[in-house]
Amino acid sequence: MRPERKTLDRALSRAGVMSRTQAEQAIREGRVRVNGLRERDPQFWVDLTRDDVRLDEQPLERWKLLYFALNKPVGLVTTREDERGRATVYTLLADVKAWVAPVGRLDKDTSGLLLFTNDTDLAERITNPQSKLEKTYECLAAGALEDDTLERLRRGVELDDGPTRPARVRRLEDTPTGTRIELTITEGRNRQVRRMLEAVGSRVLALHRVAIGPIRLGELAQGAHRPLTAREVRALKAE
Numbered sequence: 001m002r003p004e005r006k007t008l009d010r011a012l013s014r015a016g017v018m019s020r021t022q023a024e025q026a027i028r029e030g031r032v033r034v035n036g037l038r039e040r041d042p043q044f045w046v047d048l049t050r051d052d053v054r055l056d057e058q059p060l061e062r063w064k065l066l067y068f069a070l071n072k073p074v075g076l077v078t079t080r081e082d083e084r085g086r087a088t089v090y091t092l093l094a095d096v097k098a099w100v101a102p103v104g105r106l107d108k109d110t111s112g113l114l115l116f117t118n119d120t121d122l123a124e125r126i127t128n129p130q131s132k133l134e135k136t137y138e139c140l141a142a143g144a145l146e147d148d149t150l151e152r153l154r155r156g157v158e159l160d161d162g163p164t165r166p167a168r169v170r171r172l173e174d175t176p177t178g179t180r181i182e183l184t185i186t187e188g189r190n191r192q193v194r195r196m197l198e199a200v201g202s203r204v205l206a207l208h209r210v211a212i213g214p215i216r217l218g219e220l221a222q223g224a225h226r227p228l229t230a231r232e233v234r235a236l237k238a239e
């Protein structure tokens, strides 16, 4: 077997046990043993093919990688603890006992598909600014959007942090309150869809994410979550 040398904090976070910061703290608190000996240095090198690393007496391989899809309702913030005491998405994951973190985030006023995992490798790949993973949104935009406005959104608009990459935009419905569109972008910048609509003189009235790469929200009820299937995880890793 190829050696798999990593610092202890990284080994714990890569095994999906907890975040790197939490791992550092757990190690300093003496919760980690390497080959039976307590190790308090997060930078201690281990080889996962040879060394027996345990957290709270459990071997690392017992900590399974988990992947969930959540249908986030409007009104919850995507963070573990909110300094302003607002309700967070974790209130919907009370039955998930393992540590999992959101992959990217949705604004408080955005609903729809949010992925959670303890696979920090995959989460990092998906959220990396170089990643071109498609995210698809259904958006109710204020006003009657003309075809050439949709074309501007497709070509890319100028935002204060640079131009947006080309997007796919489809008109779904013209309603009395605005225009419903489906918009697929390959970036995940802060409040990107809201800013794109503002850049063309409209604004988002409602925003709902329906897909991330090969994962679709489908019929998942609002506020509910489900584990991803093995096929979905494979598809996500292949992106």
Ligand code: URA
Binding pocket: 105, 106, 107, 108, 110, 190, 191, 192, 193, 194, 195, 207
């Ligand atoms: N774009 C936004 O403006 N908000 C989100 O929550 C996601 C994408």
